[in-house]
Structure formats: structure tokens, C-alpha cells
Amino acid sequence: MVLAxxxxxxxxxxxxxxxxxxxxDILAAAxxxxxxxxxxxxxxxxxxxxxxxxxxxxxxxxxxxxxxxLQLAMREGNEWAAAALAALRxxxxxxxxAAALADAYADRPxxxxxxxxxxxxxxxxxxxxxxxxxxxxxIDTYFTVGRQITTAxxxxxxxxxASLVMAxxxxxxxxxxxxxxxxxxxxxxxxxxxIARVFPPLRPTLQRMxxxxxxxxxxxx
Amino acid sequence: MVLAxxxxxxxxxxxxxxxxxxxxDILAAAxxxxxxxxxxxxxxxxxxxxxxxxxxxxxxxxxxxxxxxLQLAMREGNEWAAAALAALRxxxxxxxxAAALADAYADRPxxxxxxxxxxxxxxxxxxxxxxxxxxxxxIDTYFTVGRQITTAxxxxxxxxxASLVMAxxxxxxxxxxxxxxxxxxxxxxxxxxxIARVFPPLRPTLQRMxxxxxxxxxxxx
Numbered sequence: 001m002v003l004a005x006x007x008x009x010x011x012x013x014x015x016x017x018x019x020x021x022x023x024x025d026i027l028a029a030a031x032x033x034x035x036x037x038x039x040x041x042x043x044x045x046x047x048x049x050x051x052x053x054x055x056x057x058x059x060x061x062x063x064x065x066x067x068x069x070l071q072l073a074m075r076e077g078n079e080w081a082a083a084a085l086a087a088l089r090x091x092x093x094x095x096x097x098a099a100a101l102a103d104a105y106a107d108r109p110x111x112x113x114x115x116x117x118x119x120x121x122x123x124x125x126x127x128x129x130x131x132x133x134x135x136x137x138x139i140d141t142y143f144t145v146g147r148q149i150t151t152a153x154x155x156x157x158x159x160x161x162a163s164l165v166m167a168x169x170x171x172x173x174x175x176x177x178x179x180x181x182x183x184x185x186x187x188x189x190x191x192x193x194x195i196a197r198v199f200p201p202l203r204p205t206l207q208r209m210x211x212x213x214x215x216x217x218x219x220x221x
Numbered sequence: 222m223v224l225a226x227x228x229x230x231x232x233x234x235x236x237x238x239x240x241x242x243x244x245x246d247i248l249a250a251a252x253x254x255x256x257x258x259x260x261x262x263x264x265x266x267x268x269x270x271x272x273x274x275x276x277x278x279x280x281x282x283x284x285x286x287x288x289x290x291l292q293l294a295m296r297e298g299n300e301w302a303a304a305a306l307a308a309l310r311x312x313x314x315x316x317x318x319a320a321a322l323a324d325a326y327a328d329r330p331x332x333x334x335x336x337x338x339x340x341x342x343x344x345x346x347x348x349x350x351x352x353x354x355x356x357x358x359x360i361d362t363y364f365t366v367g368r369q370i371t372t373a374x375x376x377x378x379x380x381x382x383a384s385l386v387m388a389x390x391x392x393x394x395x396x397x398x399x400x401x402x403x404x405x406x407x408x409x410x411x412x413x414x415x416i417a418r419v420f421p422p423l424r425p426t427l428q429r430m431x432x433x434x435x436x437x438x439x440x441x442x
Binding site for chain 1: 405416437
């Protein structure tokens with residue numbers, strides 16, 4: 001009871017800008033660690049150690065490790081969407097559209113990693129409230145970029161545009177992990193270069209596959 | 222030293238067919254648990270408990286939890302390929318090709334789950350030897366199914382065929398996790414059906430996206 005009161009007064013004593021700064025520190029550390037080791041291999045303890053806090057203290061700012069990364073996915077996703085929208089504004093046709101989307105991803109390895117793990121990992125172990133915010137953001141982002149795609153590709157509908165964003169993120173989830181092979185796979189690639197050769201480089205493969213899907217979507221109407 | 226000798230003689234005493242049976246029991250239990258909870262949420266301890274062995278005992282048969290699931294991915298993948306090849310033999314055109322691939326996946330939730338996690342999880346924490354076997358199997362399977370695709374779609378090259386298998390598995394990795402929402406997401410979908418409606422059912426969406434990619438691949442030549 002005494003502890004609870006002390007804790008409450010400690011929290012009241014913290015100014016909002018200090019709390020905001022702490023949240024930013026946590027997000028920045030989580031992003032840095034994910035860029036180094038991959039989001040799947042970063043624990044809450046790693047993040048806490050990187051900002052010099054106890055795990056319990058980090059959990060005052062974010063409900064779980066996954067909520068930290070879901071928050072980061074929305075921030076990085078906003079940057080991805082801004083870059084994609086800017087490139088799409090000057091684009092015309094399937095190939096230019098595909099290049100706009102592929103470049104916006106390939107330039108952002110942290111967002112590639114986060115979107116790769118969104119449905120399989122980051123949407124697990126989070127609150128309903130956090131999921132609501134994330135899902136509404138994701139729907140809005142897919143449809144906003146999707147609509148811009150239809151101005152570059154007038155043959156496509158709004159639904160096609162959103163489908164193409166989904167397809168692009170699916171190709172990222174399949175192709176991005178190949179850019180970060182685990183140590184044993186790196187050894188195998190060195191021993192047998194003909195195995196390594198089968199696995200294609202991210203940016204051009206992403207672009208080719210997105211262009212193919214864009215060109216074929218109208219055929220499915 | 223005495224223990225090592227005892228262990229060696231214990232292993233010698235085991236007949237090969239008993240060891241084979243034990244391996245089968247482990248694979249069957251791992252598959253059952255993955256179907257129930259999803260492969261990402263099954264631990265080596267869960268598998269050991271399900272077959273009534275100590276974890277250290279399971280590790281005499283497979284090097285790691287991931288090696289168990291990589292082995293299972295090849296078995297389930299062989300069944301997937303056999304079904305896809307059989308359906309492709311009678312198929313002609315992009316839509317029938319897409320239906321053959323989509324059905325072979327949608328009928329096999331365990332393989333969908335395993336292929337979703339192949340690059341991000343199952344290829345980590347395994348030996349170089351296990352990776353070599355798996356990668357050679359994966360290349361062979363992609364190209365075998367890819368070649369059969371070119372007889373159903375003569376406009377496509379062998380490389381297009383293998384690319385289409387990659388695309389199909391990318392769509393599975395993005396769409397299959399949506400069929401198994403975590404509890405909090407299930408609650409959100411109940412509270413806000415308009416969010417649930419945006420996320421499409423697996424089989425028809427898979428078929429539509431594969432058909433689109435197939436139809437567009439020739440345009441990228």
C-alpha cells in the first residue's frame with residue numbers, strides 16, 4: 001500500500017515531457033536493436049538494458065515488447081507511405097508504380113523487418129486497444145497508398161490498389177529475410193554458391209514481382 | 222566417462238526400427254501441437270511432454286526444435302507438391318493454375334503454417350547440414366512445380382513458374398496468419414465487424430492474387 005502510494009506520487013512527479021522523452025528513448029533503442037539483430041531476436045530485457053531501465057519500468061510506457069514494436073511499425077510505416085506516395089505522384093504505368101513501392105521498402109530495412117513480422121508476431125501479446133489503433137492505421141495506410149496507385153495505373157480500381165500494397169508487403173515478408181541469413185546459412189552459401197545464386201536480390205526481385213501482380217490484377221476483374 | 226559408455230551401449234541396444242518409430246512419434250506430436258496452437262507457439266518442452274520424453278532425449282533424434290519443424294516442412298511440402306502437380310496436370314490457363322496452387326495450400330493448414338515461418342524462424346537455430354538438405358529440397362520443389370506450371374501456362378518460362386511458386390508462398394505467409402487471429406484480435410473483430418470485413422478469406426484471395434501474378438509475369442519479360 002505504501003509502495004503503491006509512493007509509486008503513484010513518483011509518477012505524478014514526472015513531467016509529461018520527461019515521459020514523452022522516455023517513450024522516445026525506448027522506441028529508438030528498440031529500433032536500433034532490431035536493425036542490428038532482427039526484430040525477432042530482440043527481447044524486452046535487451047530493450048530495457050539498452051535504455052538503462054528495469055523491465056518493469058519499460059512496461060509503464062508500453063504494455064509489452066510487441067506493443068513497442070507495433071508502435072514502431074506505425075511510425076516507420078508512415079515514413080514508408082510518405083516515400084511511396086511521393087514517388088507515385090510522378091509515376092505512370094505498372095513498372096514505375098512497382099519501382100515506387102519497391103524502393104520505399106528496400107530503402108527501409110527496419111520497416112521491412114517490422115512488416116515481415118506484423119501478423120505472425122507483433123499482433124500477438126498486445127491489448128485489444130493497441131490492436132484497434134494498429135489495424136485502423138494499417139487499413140487507412142493500405143487504402144491511401146492504394147488510391148494513389150490508381151492515379152498511376154488508371155486501369156486499376158481502389159481495391160486493386162490496396163491488394164497491390166498487400167501483395168508488395170507479402171513479397172517483402174518472403175524476400176527480406178533472405179537478406180539476413182543466419183550464420184549457418186551464410187556458411188552454406190559460402191560452401192555452395194550455386195544454392196546462394198538461386199535466392200534473388202531484394203530490390204529488383206521485389207520490383208519485378210510487384211510489376212507482374214499490378215499488370216495482372218485487371219485481368220481478374 | 223562411465224555415463225558416456227552406458228549411454229553409448231544404451232544407444233546400441235536400441236534397434237533401428239525403434240529409433241525410426243521414435244522419430245515418427247516426435248514428428249507426429251510436433252505436427253499435432255502446431256495444428257492446435259500454431260508452430261510459433263510450440264516449444265521443445267511441449268513436444269517432449271507430448272511424446273513422454275525428456276527434452277535431452279528428443280535432442281538425440283533432432284538437433285533442435287527448429288530441425289524437427291524443418292523436417293516436417295519437407296514432408297508436408299512433398300504432399301503439397303504432389304497435390305499441386307496432380308491438379309496442374311489437368312489445368313490450362315492462369316485461373317486454373319491459380320486454383321491448383323491455392324487449393325493445395327488451403328487444404329493444408331499445417332503446411333501453410335510451416336511455410337509461413339520457414340525463413341523467419343525454422344531456418345534459424347539449425348545446423349549447416351540440415352539447412353543444405355532443406356534448401357536443396359526447396360529449390361527442387363519450386364522448380365518441379367514451376368515446370369508443371371509452364372505446361373498449364375505455355376506463355377510462362379521455367380523461371381516464371383518458380384517465381385509464381387515463390388509468389389504463392391508469399392501470399393500464404395501474409396494471408397494464412399489472418400485465419401488464426403490471437404484472442405485479442407478475435408475480440409476486436411467481434412467489437413468492430415467493419416475491421417474484420419477488410420481482411421479477406423484465405424482460399425479465394427489466394428487464388429485471385431496468384432492468378433493476377435501469373436497473368437502479369439509474361440509482361441515483365
